[in-house]
Amino acid sequence: MVETLHEYHKVMVAIDGSDQSEQAFEKAVHVAKVNHAALLLCHVVDIRSFSSETSIMDAGMFEELHQSMQVKLDAYADLAHQKGIEEIQTIVETGSPKELLAQDIPKNEQVDLILCGQSGLSAVERFLMGSVSSFIISHAPCDVLVVRSEET
Structure with missing residues (x-):
């Protein structure tokens, strides 16, 4: 039997600006191109990075x-378009x-694959806040591909 x-x-x-997210972007472009898929580039400005003392300037x-x-x-997006991604x-x-x-954007946008970098956080930040990629793996409504850093 042939499996499709x-x-x-x-x-x-x-995309969070880390080297890992850039590597995830490169792989996402490749996967989207091979599948003739739409590409959704996302960033979330983390509300935890602002303390209550800065609420006036928030x-x-x-x-x-x-x-x-x-x-x-x-x-x-311009780079992805240059590499052949149309949507x-x-x-x-x-x-x-x-x-x-992990949940809101994939459900609202009908995403069927999420790519993310292994971690944009330091070891201490991962310990204190938990890894976003780990949360995505556990809670996403679709397949998840975590792109490991080339250094590891």
Whole structure:
């Protein structure tokens, strides 16, 4: 019996600016191209990175970070288009990266594959907050591919 491989229609990649997320982007472009799939580039501005002391400036900071990441995602989108991806969408949200990347965005956007870097956090940050990629693996409604760093 010949088994058919699953074909992906919408591939999401989480971009956080780390080397690992850049490697995940490269692999997502490849997977999207091979599957003739749409590519969804996502970033979540993490609300935990702001303390209550900065609440007065939060709105301005969030907007600045949001715009900065949108520019970066647009650059990634241009690069993906140059590599042959025709359907590309970008999303920049503010909130909990775990919840938004693992559940809300994939469900709302009908994603059937999520790619993310192994970790953009230091060992201490992973211990204290938990890895976003680990949360995605455990809670995503679709397949997940964690791209390991080339150094490991």
